[in-house]
Amino acid sequence: MLKTIPKQSGDSFTLKKGQYLKVIDIKGEQVSDLVVFDAENHHEKLSAGKSMDFEESILLTTGNYLWSNLGNKLLKIIEDTNGRNDFLLAPCSQETFEIMYGIKDFHPSCFNNLMNALKRFDIPHYDIPTAFNVFMNVQFDQNGKISVLPPTSKAGDYVIFQAERDLVGALTACSASDSNGGSFKPIQFEVLDSL
Amino acid sequence: MLKTIPKQSGDSFTLKKGQYLKVIDIKGEQVSDLVVFDAENHHEKLSAGKSMDFEESILLTTGNYLWSNLGNKLLKIIEDTNGRNDFLLAPCSQETFEIMYGIKDFHPSCFNNLMNALKRFDIPHYDIPTAFNVFMNVQFDQNGKISVLPPTSKAGDYVIFQAERDLVGALTACSASDSNGGSFKPIQFEVLDSL
Numbered sequence: 001m002l003k004t005i006p007k008q009s010g011d012s013f014t015l016k017k018g019q020y021l022k023v024i025d026i027k028g029e030q031v032s033d034l035v036v037f038d039a040e041n042h043h044e045k046l047s048a049g050k051s052m053d054f055e056e057s058i059l060l061t062t063g064n065y066l067w068s069n070l071g072n073k074l075l076k077i078i079e080d081t082n083g084r085n086d087f088l089l090a091p092c093s094q095e096t097f098e099i100m101y102g103i104k105d106f107h108p109s110c111f112n113n114l115m116n117a118l119k120r121f122d123i124p125h126y127d128i129p130t131a132f133n134v135f136m137n138v139q140f141d142q143n144g145k146i147s148v149l150p151p152t153s154k155a156g157d158y159v160i161f162q163a164e165r166d167l168v169g170a171l172t173a174c175s176a177s178d179s180n181g182g183s184f185k186p187i188q189f190e191v192l193d194s195l
Numbered sequence: 196m197l198k199t200i201p202k203q204s205g206d207s208f209t210l211k212k213g214q215y216l217k218v219i220d221i222k223g224e225q226v227s228d229l230v231v232f233d234a235e236n237h238h239e240k241l242s243a244g245k246s247m248d249f250e251e252s253i254l255l256t257t258g259n260y261l262w263s264n265l266g267n268k269l270l271k272i273i274e275d276t277n278g279r280n281d282f283l284l285a286p287c288s289q290e291t292f293e294i295m296y297g298i299k300d301f302h303p304s305c306f307n308n309l310m311n312a313l314k315r316f317d318i319p320h321y322d323i324p325t326a327f328n329v330f331m332n333v334q335f336d337q338n339g340k341i342s343v344l345p346p347t348s349k350a351g352d353y354v355i356f357q358a359e360r361d362l363v364g365a366l367t368a369c370s371a372s373d374s375n376g377g378s379f380k381p382i383q384f385e386v387l388d389s390l
Contacts, residue, residue, distance in 0.1 A: 049243060049285030049325030052341060054294060058253075058283065059339030069321060071290030088253065088283075090244030095266030099249060126264060130244030140335070144254030146247060 001191075005032075007184035010113030010172040012120055013191055014039065015163040020078065020195060023134050023171060024188040028155040029181035032189075033091045033110040033131035035118075036066075036074050036169035042123050044070045048087045048130040058140070060087060065164070066132055073164040078195070080160075082153040086136035088146065091128065092176040101177075108175040117170035134159050134171075136179055150181030160195065196386075200227075202379040205308030205367040207315055208386055209234065210358040215273065215390060218329050218366060219383040223350040224376035227384075228286045228305040228326035230313075231261075231269050231364035237318050239265045243282045243325040253335070255282060260359070261327055268359040273390070275355075277348040281331035283341065286323065287371040296372075303370040312365035329354050329366075331374055345376030355390065 004026075005011045015021055015036070023032050038044035050067040052058055060066070061083050066075040093111035097103040115125040135153040140146050173187040174180055199221075200206045210216055210231070218227050233239035245262040247253055255261070256278050261270040288306035292298040310320040330348040335341050368382040369375055 043319070043321035047285055047325070049283065053284040053291070056341050057339045058335055058341060069285070069323070071288050071294070088244065089248040090242055090264070093266050096248070099266070124238070126238035128264070130242070140253055142337075144252045146251050146253060 003189055005171065005173045005187045005189065007173050007186050008108040008175040010110070010117040010170055011189070012117040012168070012170045013189070015167040015169065015191060017163050017165050019163050020192040021161045021163070022158055022190045022192060024156070024158040025082070025135050025151070025153040026155060026188050027185035028153055028157070029151045030153070030185040030187060031136040031151060031174035031179045032134040032171050032187040033114065033174055034134055034169065034171045035114055035129060035131045036167045037121070037123060038068065039166035039168050042121065042127070044068045044072065045127065046074060046129050046132060051087060058088065060085060074167060075161040075163060078160040078162050082135055082157040082159070084135070084137050084152050085159070086133040086138040087130065088138055089133065090130045092174065092179070096176065110172045110174050113172045113175070114170045121168045148178050198384055200366065200368045200382045200384065202368050202381050203303040203370040205305070205312040205365055207312040207363070207365045208384070210362040210364065210386060212358050212360050214358050215387040216356045216358070217353055217385045217387060219351070219353040220277070220330050220346070220348040221350060221383050222380035223348055223352070224346045225348070225380040225382060226331040226346060226369035226374045227329040227366050227382040228309065228369055229329055229364065229366045230309055230324060230326045231362045232316070232318060233263065234361035234363050237316065237322065239263045239267065240322065241269060241324050241327060246282060253283065255280060269362060270356040270358060273355040273357050277330055277352040277354070279330070279332050279347050280354070281328040281333040282325065283333055284328065285325045287369065287374070291371065305367045305369050308367045308370070309365045316363045343373050
């Protein structure tokens, strides 16, 4: 069943081993932060450091696996019609808007939205790892300097992941202006038994 | 007091706010994986994703801060005589040697050594984050392809960190051949009240 995540919000899902998660940028230029945890042992979770190490790449796309902090495969990227995702940067949080944008009041954030979405699994906020940032366009130069550009994704672009084990997780429609070409759009997702 | 970490092992430390941690590559070409946690709340810990985000760089050296998963500064890099460290790759673990090197038997690893060193603080293995890999020379190209080269550090090179709050932590003399120019050497460290 296709679900829509309204702009600047989040949602949760469960995935059985072998099932597919399809994440769709329905309007274009919209990032979705994705985190997953082992369904039985929530201490085993997505790890950017293990994934970049074992895949030998900063940039992960079709054919790459996303690995756990305990060295196991959690997801395989089956299809990626856009081809640019990020695994460097932590989910935007209240501190992101205070420190990077000078905003003092409450601002919607992926961290807050992931926290709320993960409450149904009793996963606490401090256990949220660096997300796999679907459609996020983070550029870097040889000196390591990072810059966040608008996503290259067009309306209808999608990424399909397949679960390597039973998982629980959450994903967002990202709340940071710079990451989304200056405007906030919804994200759609779907859990599928077959393609 | 200067302490020596024998090759392929680890040790722990406590740091009061304002104190300095000096990590010394006494032989040259030897990596040390460093993790820290808030002394009171072990759920607040080093975050590569937050650090690269807030410092806007993959490569961190003198003047950069290392941030926590909850958006606070944990350490400042005061001096770095070598200038090349890594924050992309998770600590080498038993799985690293099985998957990347084809080794089936037990192999010393940073993950295992950090786990043992952190037992005195009751910090479990699954809470070990991606370490700040002092002296590690991870190169990357514009396509994101990662390669691990021997460290550029010479005998006597060091990095000095200052604690932004009370911390507990652990560090290693790394156990992965490719990361250390093909041989395993000790690491020295010292906690200092002033420089």
